[in-house]
Amino acid sequence: MLTDVVFDFFGTLVRYDDAAVRPDDTRAHRYLAERGLALSFEDYRAGMSDVFAAFEAEACRTRREPLLHDISRAFLGRAGLPAAPAALVAGFTDCYVAEWSEVAVPLHGLDAFLAGLGRRYRLSVLSNTYHPPLVEEILARAGLRRHFAQVVTSAAFGIRKPDSRIFAHALEGLGATTAQAVYVGDSHEVDYLGARVAGWRAYLVDPGGRYLGVGEHRLSHLFELAAALE
Numbered sequence: 001m002l003t004d005v006v007f008d009f010f011g012t013l014v015r016y017d018d019a020a021v022r023p024d025d026t027r028a029h030r031y032l033a034e035r036g037l038a039l040s041f042e043d044y045r046a047g048m049s050d051v052f053a054a055f056e057a058e059a060c061r062t063r064r065e066p067l068l069h070d071i072s073r074a075f076l077g078r079a080g081l082p083a084a085p086a087a088l089v090a091g092f093t094d095c096y097v098a099e100w101s102e103v104a105v106p107l108h109g110l111d112a113f114l115a116g117l118g119r120r121y122r123l124s125v126l127s128n129t130y131h132p133p134l135v136e137e138i139l140a141r142a143g144l145r146r147h148f149a150q151v152v153t154s155a156a157f158g159i160r161k162p163d164s165r166i167f168a169h170a171l172e173g174l175g176a177t178t179a180q181a182v183y184v185g186d187s188h189e190v191d192y193l194g195a196r197v198a199g200w201r202a203y204l205v206d207p208g209g210r211y212l213g214v215g216e217h218r219l220s221h222l223f224e225l226a227a228a229l230e
Contacts, residue, residue, distance in 0.1 A: 008183075206220070
């Protein structure tokens with residue numbers, strides 16, 4: 001019997017509001033400039049992109065999740081501060097996280113959807129992220145944390161989806177089996193196939209219709225899930 005619905009977070013429950021992101025500057029860049037690091041915004045953006053790409057490539061290869069503090073430290077080293085003080089690394093990381101978490105917007109109507117689904121199933125989150133507290137903080141700020149019995153992140157566990165170990169870790173925390181749980185996400189490879197390989201039933205949120213072959217386990221919108229589970 002199905003008892004647990006486990007959600008991916010980014011792209012599934014929340015979306016980034018690109019219109020709220022300034023194209024010409026960021027808080028994190030200003031934080032560094034105010035502390036004497038002379039770096040144009042263009043160089044800052046390119047440097048961050050390159051460092052993230054390198055860490056992401058390694059994470060995809062090993063499935064070990066890097067931490068944002070380490071990414072920040074690597075970027076600062078590239079920018080000319082190979083021995084950046086811990087306080088600078090922490091402050092820069094905090095600015096970066098705060099800025100991006102502010103533009104992570106829950107789907108319209110998500111609170112009511114979760115409330116309704118939560119009357120039938122136990123809900124939880126399993127998400128990849130570089131920063132351990134990020135998902136919890138976004139949920140709390142949006143007033144949504146109360147809907148979830150558990151929040152598991154790759155940053156806290158150390159291993160990222162689609163590795164089966166993090167799916168098993170989530171089940172262990174819930175005291176559930178694969179027969180009792182379903183996973184819902186927006187990435188075909190990371191979420192849908194990752195969960196299926198781990199032995200879970202899974203649904204793919206695919207509004208663009210890219211994966212029609214998924215069949216009855218494809219959702220055009222997250223809110224179709226309740227009917228699909230009946």
